[in-house]
Amino acid sequence: MHRRRWAILGVLMLSLLIVVLDNSILNVAIKTIATPAPTGLGASQSEIEWAINAYTLVFAGLLFTSGLVGDRVGRKKVLLGGIAVFGIGSALAAESGSPGQLIAFRALMALGAAFVMPATLAVLMNVFERDEQPKAIGIWAGGVGLAIAIGPITGGALLDHFWWGSVFFVNVPIVIIALVLMLWLVPDSRDPRPGRLDPVGVVLSVVGLVLLVYGIIKGGELADFTDAKVLASIVAGLAVLVAFVVFEKRSDHPSLDVTYFKNKVFSAAMGAIALVFFALMGVTFFGVFYTQSVRGYTPLQSGLLMLPLAVAQMIFAPRARLLVERFGNKATTTAGLLLVATTLAAFATFEADTPIWLLEVVFFLMGTGMAHIMTPTSVVIMQALPREKAGSASALSNTFRQVGGAFGIAVLGSVLATAYRNGIEGKLGLLPPGLRERAGGSIEATLGVVEKLGPKGQALITPANNAFLHAMHVTALCGMGVALVGAVVTALFLPGKPPAGQHDSEEAQLVVAAD
Template sequence: MTSPADPAVAGPRIPEAVHRRRWAILGVLMLSLLIVVLDNSILNVAIKTISTPAPTGLGATQSELEWAINAYTLVFAGLLFSAGLLGDRLGRKRVLLGGLAVFGIGSALAASSGSPEQLIAFRALMGLGAAFVMPATLAVLMNVFERDEQPKAIGIWAGGVGLAIAIGPITGGVLLDHFWWGSVFLINVPIVVLALALMLWLVPDSRDPNPGRIDPVGVVLSVVGLVLLVYGIIKGGQLADFTDPKVLSTIGAGLVVLAAFVVFEKRSDHPSIDVTYFKNKVFSAAIAALALVFFALMGVTFFSVFYTQSVRGYSPLQTGLLMLPLAAAQLIFAPRARLVVNRFGNKATTTGGLLLLAATLAAFAALESDTPVWALEVMFFLMGAGMAHVMTPVSVVIMQALPREKAGSASALSNTFRQVGGALGIAVLGSVLSTAYRNGIEDKLGVLPAGARHTAGESIEATLGVAEKLGPQGKALIAPAHDAFLHAMHITALWGAGVAVVGAIVVAVFLPGKPPADEKDEQGRELVTAAE
């Protein structure tokens, strides 16, 4: 046990009553985390069903599906830092309870959506609730564990992400096999109720004695800038033309607003994001690695569902089971990644994880419609292993960069960039996929009326939907649709691999190597201060 006088401990010693139940508290926090991550992992296997015309689905287009995912992630990312500050000011437990309640209400409303537009709006409401849940979980964790136990606790916390990835697709598949598509959102409600009850019983409250002020202007600028940027990217993929004036003007406006956000934050005396943190090269490299991992992963997950269901013909449940090795690797390696860091250092561990992820993503470029299933399973397992050896070490670096009383801010920063990276991954790689697919299928759609040609060329689901309506005549479109999608998937996978390689280069250059043995207890602090 670390003594109160130990300099490794930031802030006052944790009360004994809280310390005794710290592992039970971690379990409740992981349940809250499970809900937030579960939602996206469930949605991954449901996107094909939602794209199916009513009454089976909502008939959502690929761009609407991207927005259904990104409405959640952009609101989530845009509000995370302010949510962390509110937790610091009002109390993490109170904010966590409120966020869970909003998330549960949004889930119930999303389950009853009657159109893609309603689903997008209610997903945004769920993102609002999730923004208050995610930073509070890590902030509470940092305030119930002593510093010497924090890396282990964060490793278990990160393993909870793997658990959610495992449960989500399988649960979603079971629900879709027996109920309507809205059940994948309604399942959140009983979990929310259980988490609220346990939280009221077990979790202590904590707050920052000197909390920061809320920055409404910064929040508005960041959300507007990200929405404009992502809208322009998705619109470019939908039109298969990134030179279209509307696309260029929207992307340009988004970049201008985001630049204004950075300038405003630098001049503000109460910024949403303290940009001075990024002067530290080690801290910036850790944040960048986290963002790039989720950029690649979210984009690849988006297209892999269409590969397994639209091309291979697997059911949602079978798709969920196919993704089980990805989650299993997370569960196995995330809690143990700190042991690899202790032996080889953060630089070697994180660089190796990113290179493994890049190699796995590149392997998607070799997949065909008849590739053995075991090869896909190996790829998913290696992808999960690579992720685990990136997420845990960089999370420790980021969370230990600030004093314990600023844990909400550190958590919000890591999760903001995680969500922004994921949203941009879906937007960019989804647009690459859409553009490549349209270019590959366009010359095969000449038999269709001009009005239907553009819609049919947006995605493989749109083409197959038109083919089904045409009856026997439409069968001629099925093989070209599969070929065009595989070609588009190969291109998109290589883009994802390239992003992971960039991440590996960044951490190899800027993260420090293995610290001396007498500094291991202060590893997190050393990593952050090494470049200052």
């Protein structure tokens, strides 16, 4: 047991903070980046989805390899290198001159972040003994909640006073502090029998995911999923991912050990994480446009409105293990997913004049549900594999979370875009053809055209709001359906409460089943 383990946990949470913070900061900046220059970059909805997903897909695609590199080279070295690359990427993203540059530099940030995230959990599992691990993981999960809380508020405050790039530049001083503290405090550790790297598997997984997500986002942009380019991209993506699974099954050093998934408990926990992030990332995406474009709140106010979601996570993530001890993983996680599904159903009832306190209650309940999913599933996953495979387990859970989130943004973003375009197109007849095409892209694009037209465009504001609200309702119901599927999976496959005295033997069986 490491004597400075709690101080080490603090440093790990600081490095984790900036990686998670970056995504939640970007959420409130979405509308500003969509605004035409000089205020923003004039990014279209699909370019914004790519700015988010470029980060997510590179991050998810490299997580497993980075976990293995950490196991082999040493987790401290990987942490330090990853944070340095993340800091450089942040500084470059802040100075982007076009949406294309922003997408490229976000991918560079993700390259660094991919090496940070699994290393934090692997170091944590190494410095804490098994009996303290659930508590430490609970605090670690609470740190994710803290980052989600600080992100939108920090982003909103920065956007109120500085240019849009400040939401990335703020990472640089935090990176410097984290590097100094890590050099001083964090011990190095590695797997005595590390796996071999799998470059073919990494390339296949990244290419497959990018093709599939590109097809989904393009389908939403065109409001037509039968388009030849869209179908070709989706089919090619699926084919490459099938090739990836076949290759990994046959490889003697797979980056994704498919045999882990023979354990139903492990698979169900992974599925729950992916599905909840699918639902939640999609909600965050449309939630920002709802609060800023429809309700007229500033970025800072919008960030403050999301505070209850994060506060609930900070309160309940460290305490969720108490419910697990009392009711078991199955009941706790399934109840969490049902609560998330209920909050998504509530979003489908929101209008332009819904009392704002109702939104706050829904965000708080959503954060509560999420806390009771993340902590139990993280513990199940981390304890299902032996300690020396901590990097692999951490990478797997983070990969599924990121891929779930990327698909949430792509699929629910496309549902939102398609429903919005279908709702607004009939109202754009008086516009010139070029403007009509652009105005149908998103509510921000419509409002941008309204601004250019002056008094003549005012008649479009109400139809734009109505079309967006309808699109938001459809998207929220799709998210609810996904959360309900997650609840069914956990209810069927996660373990219930073990009989008194059998807890340790059940954990031992988990390790044997997954090893």
